Amino acid sequence: MFKVLDSAVPVACWSCSIGHNDSTLFCPHCSKIQPPPGGDYFSVFSLEPKLNLDMPALEHEFHRLSRKLHPDRFARAEENEKEWSLADTALLNDAYRTLKDPLRRTEYLLKLLGAEIGDGHESKEEKSVRVPVDLLEEVFELNMQLEEMRAARATGEAYPELQVSLEQAKRKFDALQQSVDQELRDEWTAWDAGDAGARASSQKRMVALLDRRRYLSNLVRDVTETLGA
Secondary structure: OOOOHHHOOEEEOOOOOOEEEOOOOEOOOOOOEOOOOOOOHHHHOOOOOOOOOOHHHHHHHHHHHHHHHOHHHHOOOOHHHHHHHHHHHHHHHHHHHHHHOHHHHHHHHHHHOOOOOOHHHOOHHHHHOOOOHHHHHHHHHHHHHHHHHHHHHHHOOOOHHHHHHHHHHHHHHHHHHHHHHHHHHHHHHHHHHOOHHHHHHHHHHHHHHHHHHHHHHHHHHHHHHHHHO
């Protein structure tokens, strides 16, 4: 179950004392700014937790709220309102940066659901064996070529064939990343439309896809840095 949105509880507005949902930035009754709300980044924009978002609508709401929260609007306000305008603006910016980026949005939602994603959840032993099985041979060969290229660069030697081989490898891994991105988009649709069982299965697949994409991204980065050295 999605736990974070359900945790929102009614709170009394500090100004009018009328209860409202604690995920809102402004009181719906008196329109006064509120302290940084609880809940999650989706609730900041009054959105249901989904992976396929209406991006123009998200951008429009971001700019609308940014204007309402601008510190200039609170130049003559109470000190607490001035502080909240800054804190709420920081929260809004963080939420927008996360939700507008497809990969960050996916990771964020999965983490809200309890998934463990990223290097922070891996031991050194686990990191050393995270090479996707289907890429083991290619990655081994690639690492050897990268070491050769670095050694060649250090001595000032030129290896045009090695350069070409690494450029080809980069193009291949770029294409594999694009393939993962398409699979992730398919899973977004499956998760958004699925019931609890379907979402659980989709969640596992997305965690695996994000892990694969992270590994491919690191490979592309290593090749790019070595070629550009």
